[in-house]
Amino acid sequence: MSRRLGLVAVTCALALLAVPAASVSAEPAASTPAAASVASPAASNASLAWGSCDRRFPSRVECGTLTVPRDWANPSAGPTYEMAVARIPATGPRLGVLTFNTGGPGGTAFNAIVGVRNLLPYFVRRSFDIVAMDPRAVGRSQPFLAECPSGDGPDLPPTGPVDWNAIAVQEFENQKKANARCLEKNPVDAQYVGTWQVVRDIDALRSQLGEQQITFWGMSYGSTVGRVYAQTFPTRVRALVLDGTITPTPSIHGYAREHIWDDGQAVHTMLGAFGAHAVANYSRVMRYLDRRVIETDDPNDPITRWIVAGIVAGGAAYQSAWPQMNAFITAFAMLMRQQSRARVAEVVDLIESMPDEVRFPERAPKGSSPAFQFINCSDMHDRPTGAQIGAVAAQAAGVSGIAYGIMAIGEGTQCAGLPALGRPVPQMRYPLRLATPPIIVNSVSDNRTPWYGARMTANMFTGSGMVNYAGTQHVTYGRVSACVNAAVSHYLLTQERGARSVACPLEYTPVPLS
Numbered sequence: 001m002s003r004r005l006g007l008v009a010v011t012c013a014l015a016l017l018a019v020p021a022a023s024v025s026a027e028p029a030a031s032t033p034a035a036a037s038v039a040s041p042a043a044s045n046a047s048l049a050w051g052s053c054d055r056r057f058p059s060r061v062e063c064g065t066l067t068v069p070r071d072w073a074n075p076s077a078g079p080t081y082e083m084a085v086a087r088i089p090a091t092g093p094r095l096g097v098l099t100f101n102t103g104g105p106g107g108t109a110f111n112a113i114v115g116v117r118n119l120l121p122y123f124v125r126r127s128f129d130i131v132a133m134d135p136r137a138v139g140r141s142q143p144f145l146a147e148c149p150s151g152d153g154p155d156l157p158p159t160g161p162v163d164w165n166a167i168a169v170q171e172f173e174n175q176k177k178a179n180a181r182c183l184e185k186n187p188v189d190a191q192y193v194g195t196w197q198v199v200r201d202i203d204a205l206r207s208q209l210g211e212q213q214i215t216f217w218g219m220s221y222g223s224t225v226g227r228v229y230a231q232t233f234p235t236r237v238r239a240l241v242l243d244g245t246i247t248p249t250p251s252i253h254g255y256a257r258e259h260i261w262d263d264g265q266a267v268h269t270m271l272g273a274f275g276a277h278a279v280a281n282y283s284r285v286m287r288y289l290d291r292r293v294i295e296t297d298d299p300n301d302p303i304t305r306w307i308v309a310g311i312v313a314g315g316a317a318y319q320s321a322w323p324q325m326n327a328f329i330t331a332f333a334m335l336m337r338q339q340s341r342a343r344v345a346e347v348v349d350l351i352e353s354m355p356d357e358v359r360f361p362e363r364a365p366k367g368s369s370p371a372f373q374f375i376n377c378s379d380m381h382d383r384p385t386g387a388q389i390g391a392v393a394a395q396a397a398g399v400s401g402i403a404y405g406i407m408a409i410g411e412g413t414q415c416a417g418l419p420a421l422g423r424p425v426p427q428m429r430y431p432l433r434l435a436t437p438p439i440i441v442n443s444v445s446d447n448r449t450p451w452y453g454a455r456m457t458a459n460m461f462t463g464s465g466m467v468n469y470a471g472t473q474h475v476t477y478g479r480v481s482a483c484v485n486a487a488v489s490h491y492l493l494t495q496e497r498g499a500r501s502v503a504c505p506l507e508y509t510p511v512p513l514s
Helices: 112-119 122-127 166-183 195-208 221-232 252-260 262-274 276-291 305-316 321-336 341-352 370-379 387-399 402-412 451-459 482-492
Strands: 061-069 080-088 096-101 130-134 215-219 237-243 439-443 464-467 501-504
Touching: 061 276, 080 112, 080 166, 080 195, 080 439, 096 221, 096 276, 112 130, 122 130, 122 482, 130 195, 166 370, 166 402, 166 451, 195 370, 195 402, 215 221, 221 321, 221 387, 237 482, 252 262, 252 387, 252 402, 262 276, 262 305, 262 321, 262 387, 262 402, 276 305, 276 321, 276 402, 305 321, 305 402, 341 439, 439 451, 439 482, 464 482, 482 501
Parallel strands: 096 130, 096 215, 215 237, 237 439, 439 464, 464 501
Antiparallel strands: 061 080, 080 130
C-alpha cells in the first residue's frame, strides 16, 4: 500500500487544474444580460486552416495547427514549433474570440475545450468562438519534452518534532539532482517554453484568426499568461478575466511564503462551512497524528499526519470535493474512537477514492514535471536556498499546524539547481490602463492563489473590477457561484464591469452524512 498512500505526502505528481465537464445550465438564464456590444463579423483575413478533429471530439469542434518560431527573440531564424489549436464557433450573434489557459503550468486547453465551453453560461457560449491552444510543451503542442525521473522525497518524521531546515535542505538536494537529470534530457527546448514566448504565440494565433482583439480567460497560472499578454499587447485585448489570480510580482520564494497562512486559512474556512463538529474532529485528528500513526494492512505504509494534511489542504481548494472531505474527517474521527480493521479500511478506501487534484496536491514535494518545472523556472529566476525555504516551512508549521510546512518546501525547491532559463516574465510595478479594464476573480480563502495576490493584481490595472467569493474554490467562474457567474458574464458580454467590487457569498449546502 506504500505506492497508494505514502506518495500522497512525499513524491506527489504534479496535479494540473481539473476542468469539470459542465457545472452550469445550458439554458439561458432570465437574469443574464443580452450583449450590448456590436456583434463582430466573422474573422477576416484569417490564415489558419481548420479541419475535422479526431473521433474523441464532437463534430462541432474544428482543429488546426499554428506554426510559430522556436524563439520569438529571433523569429526569422532557427526551428519552429507547431501548436495544437481547436475551435467551437459561436452559434448566435458573434462578439469575437474567447480563448483561455487552464493553468498548471501544464494544463491542456485543446483537450479541455468542450468542458470549458460547457462551464460558460448560454449567452456567453453562443456569442463567442471558443478557441483553445495548447501552450508550448503541453498536450499536443511542440516541443515534446522528454519525461523526467521523479526525485526522492524527504525523510519526514511520522510523529514528533520536525527539523524543518534539515528537511528543506534534503529536499533541495533531491530536487537539484532530479532537475539536473531533467535538463540533461531537454538541453535545448527547456530554454523556450516560458510565458514570455507563450504570449507571443497567443498573439500569432490572434493574427492568424484575423482578429484585431481577443477576449482572454486566464485560470490560475493562466492568469499570469493573461496578465503578461495584456502588458505586452495592451491594445489587442477586448476583455480580460483573471480567475484564481497569481500575484503580479511572482517569485519562487514568494510562492513558498504564501504557505505561511494560505493552507490553514483554506482548511479552516472549509471546516467552518461543515460546522463546529468538523472543526473539533479535525483538531482532534491532527493532535492524535502528531503523537502516533494509524497502522494499515501494510506495516510499511501507515496513515500519517502528512497524508491527512495534504489531502485536506488539496480538497479545500475544490468545493466539489468538500463532501468527500467532510466524510473523510468524520470517518477518521470515528476511527480514533473505535480502532478496528474495518474502520481503517474505510479510511483507506476514502483516500483512494479522492480525485487526483486532491490526492496529489500541486504544492507538495514532487518529481520533475518537465513543462511545470521549465515554465516556472523560466518565468521566475530567483533561486532560494534550502535554508531559506526551511525557515518559511517552520513559519508555516507554526501558523497553520506542523504538517503544513511541507507544502512550502515543495513550492520553494522546485527550481533547485536550475540556471535562469529563458526570459523571465515582466513583473507589474506600475499600473496599466486598458481600453476595457479587466475583471479579477478570486476566492478569499483560495490556497492555490491567495486572495492578496489577486488584490495586488487588481491594483495594477487602472479601473479594474474585483469579484470576491467567500469560499476556497480555486478558479471560480462557471463552477460554484451564481453571483460570480452573473458578474463575469455581464462583463464578457458588455465589456462593462458593473460594481467596482463585488462580494459574493459562500454558496454551499452541507450534505448530511449517513
